[in-house]
Amino acid sequence: MSQTSLTRFLIEAQRAGQLNPELRLLIEVVARACKRISVAVGKGALGGVLGDAVAGDGGDSINVQGEAQKKLDVLSNEILLEANAWGGHLAACASEEMDHCQPIPDAFPRGNYLLVFDPLDGSSNIDVNVSVGTIFSVLRARDDGPAEDAHFLQAGSEQVAAGYCIYGPSTMLVLTVGHGTHAFTLDREQGSFVLTRRDIQVPVATKEFAINMSNQRHWDAPMQAYVSDLLAGREGPRGKDFNMRWVASMVADVHRILTRGGIFIYPWDRKDPSKPGKLRLMYEANPMSMLIEQAGGAATDGRRRILDIEPGELHQRVPVFLGSREEVEAATRYHLEHD
Numbered sequence: 001m002s003q004t005s006l007t008r009f010l011i012e013a014q015r016a017g018q019l020n021p022e023l024r025l026l027i028e029v030v031a032r033a034c035k036r037i038s039v040a041v042g043k044g045a046l047g048g049v050l051g052d053a054v055a056g057d058g059g060d061s062i063n064v065q066g067e068a069q070k071k072l073d074v075l076s077n078e079i080l081l082e083a084n085a086w087g088g089h090l091a092a093c094a095s096e097e098m099d100h101c102q103p104i105p106d107a108f109p110r111g112n113y114l115l116v117f118d119p120l121d122g123s124s125n126i127d128v129n130v131s132v133g134t135i136f137s138v139l140r141a142r143d144d145g146p147a148e149d150a151h152f153l154q155a156g157s158e159q160v161a162a163g164y165c166i167y168g169p170s171t172m173l174v175l176t177v178g179h180g181t182h183a184f185t186l187d188r189e190q191g192s193f194v195l196t197r198r199d200i201q202v203p204v205a206t207k208e209f210a211i212n213m214s215n216q217r218h219w220d221a222p223m224q225a226y227v228s229d230l231l232a233g234r235e236g237p238r239g240k241d242f243n244m245r246w247v248a249s250m251v252a253d254v255h256r257i258l259t260r261g262g263i264f265i266y267p268w269d270r271k272d273p274s275k276p277g278k279l280r281l282m283y284e285a286n287p288m289s290m291l292i293e294q295a296g297g298a299a300t301d302g303r304r305r306i307l308d309i310e311p312g313e314l315h316q317r318v319p320v321f322l323g324s325r326e327e328v329e330a331a332t333r334y335h336l337e338h339d
């Protein structure tokens with residue numbers, strides 16, 4: 001049977017009225033940039049790309065989140081910006097690694113979409129050869145004036161496309177344009193993404209949870225109650241034994257959940273009460289929530305649907321509960337009943 005490449009998949013989706021040529025081109029360009037990032041990640045120490053980035057003053061390079069940037073964070077950001085500058089499909093890009101959005105250079109035509117991304121998620125795993133990934137979200141550019149951060153502040157339900165590329169034992173692109181979630185595996189010999197899972201469905205129930213347990217003492221009461229009931233196993237109120245997995249790369253944890261179910265949680269904690277969570281709404285929580293919902297799963301911040309949240313700022317953080325529908329509903333119930 002002949003294989004379906006990403007290009008063919010997108011052309012067929014366009015014929016079915018699911019996306020227009022401009023959005024198709026945009027996704028192709030992002031996929032091409034991800035192939036370049038995959039090559040850089042795959043070279044590891046041989047490419048001289050491991051370790052921390054160095055700022056112009058010779059010190060460590062720090063991003064807007066106050067986090068040290070890895071060389072590969074910076075390189076991945078540059079690859080995505082450069083690839084998307086000239087295609088004519090974007091009005092602006094925004095990224096975890098840049099304080100503010102970047103308009104498309106004047107030399108190139110301006111398009112109708114906004115692209116926001118985490119160029120290399122799971123930075124702490126880069127130097128230890130564990131899966132990392134690129135997460136992206138596409139919104140409509142509604143305003144004609146010069147690009148501003150405010151134009152990106154749209155609820156996740158407004159996303160027209162979302163996806164991630166995971167750089168693991170194989171490189172995979174997982175994509176939605178609002179008609180199901182589909183996975184493509186990079187054929188390294190051919191250099192093209194090939195459809196390997198159409199219409200992914202997240203199992204409705206699960207016995208697996210993903211959370212950083214070292215933060216337990218900082219959680220609030222509903223989180224303490226929920227996780228303690230998971231840990232109580234079949235003797236507890238949940239009546240079943242749960243297993244735990246935590247890669248500390250959201251792409252890898254979400255990829256496992258899309259493959260065999262589970263719940264991913266990064267809750268609010270009181271380590272830094274000024275932050276409502278660790279993960280960022282616009283380029284982590286929103287695209288992952290769209291992918292999970294399009295695969296029949298659910299995503300909340302413990303109380304509300306993530307995709308309904310009206311963002312107040314580009315780098316806003318949010319608590320995240322996503323994955324198998326019944327389990328996300330259970331975790332959400334613990335929070336709502338406590339209020």
Ligand code: AHM
Nearest residue numbers: 120121122123124212248249250251
């Ligand atoms: P990053 O964007 O700086 O890489 O941080 C996001 C990552 C997620 O991929 C992962 O789920 C989480 O941070 C892990 O956090 P922790 O190290 O607290 O377990």
Ligand code: MG
Nearest residue numbers: 118121122284
């Ligand atoms: Mg990230």
